[in-house]
Amino acid sequence: MSDVPSSAGGEIDTDEPDGAAGVPDADDAESGSLDLGAGGPDVGEPYPLEVENLRKSFGGITAVDDASFSVERGSLTGLIGPNGAGKSTTFNLITGMLQPDAGSVTFDGEEITGETPHAIANRGLVRTFQIARELQEMTVLENMMLAPKFQRGEALWRSVTPGFRDDVIEQESELLERVWAVLEFFEIDHIAEEYAGNLSGGQRKLLELARALLTDPDMLLLDEPFAGVNPSLERRLLDHIHELREQGYTFLLVEHDMDLIMENCERVIVLHQGQVLTEGSPDEIQANEEVIEAYLGGNV
């Protein structure tokens, strides 16, 4: 038991993320920072995710056409582009849900092109979905307990054999402490026993992010995490993301809301017709004629 850093209340690094990207930690003094009790993100390559010449076509349509970009460690990088630019396909190619026709994806210096989604997730590259995909008929706690990687009790024989099951139970209580810590961090502990299907849209988004975090990832790919979320909850989600980024997590974010991207991301990658149109800081992107043209169809 003692090897588990005692969950939430434990070590709060008191450096509140003040100032940084204007995070007002107004309503909650309680949820300080988060210790997942699992070491947090690794520190390795300066660019954990590198995508090179990625290509994917569906029939006659080339959804991703020779896209290359990289994401800097510890950054909050935005991936934008008009509808049909290939953002979701790129996500699916990176996370193994689709196989690319050509090109490569490198994560932490190792090529992961063509690996299965679960293998990629186990490497620490975890995604969330555009439409929150909570596991409806499971409670919030069950949803959360599912996420941690390589649980002992995931081996059937160990879960049913008397004697060995004690190990499983022991790990379950350790995990539960971590789960409570994360639920409290995201302020959804009051709905812990609720079926996930009964949550509001925003709560589902929080649950999805919290669940992804419990897999102990190094990098998170968030597919439109703010779609259908009300402004105050959006603020809360953003605060959490900034806080996690400060702890060293890397984020790649697909989002439609340009203002939100420009205010919050350090780097922005613009996709257009399956290709990387440009990348740079928000200021550079906003001043870029090509981007404006891509978004507004050249009518400016």
Add this chain to the structure above:
Amino acid sequence: MSVRDDLAARIPGGDTGLILSILLIMYAAYVLVGVGLGYSLRGQFNTIAVLTFYIAVFAMLALALNLHWGYTGLFNIGIVGFMAIGIYVMAFVSKPLYQPGGAAQVGGLGLPIIVGMIAGTVAAALVGLVVALPALRLRADYLAIVTIAMSEIVRFSFLSGELQQFRLFGERVGFGGGSGLILDFTNPLEAFFGFFGLWDAYLGFVDSFQVLVPNNPKPVVDGLVYGVVLLVFVAAFYWLLKRTGESPFGRVLKAIREDEDVANSLGKNTNRFKIKAFMLGCALMGLAGILWLMTSGAVTPNFFRPRITFFVWIALIIGGAGSNTGSVLGGAVFAALLYQGPRYLKNLIDAALPNASAPSGFGPAIAPLVSNVDPTPLLLYTIDSIRQLQLVFMGLVLIWLMHNRPEGMLGHRKETAAGIPLTASQARDKTAETDGGTTGGEADE
């Protein structure tokens, strides 16, 4: 929902209490109706033995199906095929060697019954693996098509002349083909008690039953004792599947049922989990098939028609997919009310009205009702055709359930997929602890 749940909550003993009380009510109903109609004690015992038998086999099968469908969302409609594999492989292994001039056309390998039971169970699991490997890559409905096709392939294989008899290690063995396979191994009860050296004690116990059932009590006692053995197997299935469900393994299965892509993107190798769960369920179906048929004296391939698969599905839907307790209840209620009930009713009415003869067809049955407003012939005709009408009743019950309670008796209940309870009381404990934590203290327990 709330009324039933309240009722369930008030029964002492939790799930076990709930199962036992419903069983008790059904047994009481059977006995009371029997007493009311003047059944002999022997008849009563027989009724109870047969009822117990069907309750147990349907409970076992519903439990196994619940692992597939209720937990993992695997649409298996080939249950009966796995049962057939189980009993046929068991018979093949355990039947004595061929003796010319014996009743049996073909022999087996002559190994002990327990070896045969294990072999049959393992064979069902392996066939499950073969079916699962190609089908699990596809979406749910394709698994359904593959499984029902498999169950028919199994039936036709055992019907075929090629497998009827052949030579293995110089012995004449086989599966008997369409004329069936005589199960001429030792009586399983005798083998069981003999193993512990208790066979003589058992025979003494049988003799003491002569007080209640004067002549030849052995078949009656055998039936009752075998029923009890089957109930022990139900308890073992329940124990195993409850542990399976209440574990990280069960949690992944539930996640696969809800959304496989999510489970995958959280790093779970869902194909492996699905194959393991599918094989375990198939093994249990094979074992249930063995237990259903090994005392029946003979098996024919045409027993294994898909209707038994659908009976098991009805049992699971009544009980509530996703709940192990519900599966047992569903199996019991299905066996007592829908499967055995109508036949029992017919026997009782035949016994009570020995002189009433039913009309031979629908015409003669309906004519008196139209001409003299006399419903008796129609009623008698209905009761006489009760076996055929049984399927109609089952259909009506299903339709009613789908409209009024699609989740079954216990389907929507929270059976938490974790090794420890995940409840709000812990939430309060934890909150207290972390409140202490934020103010600087470490509330270690």
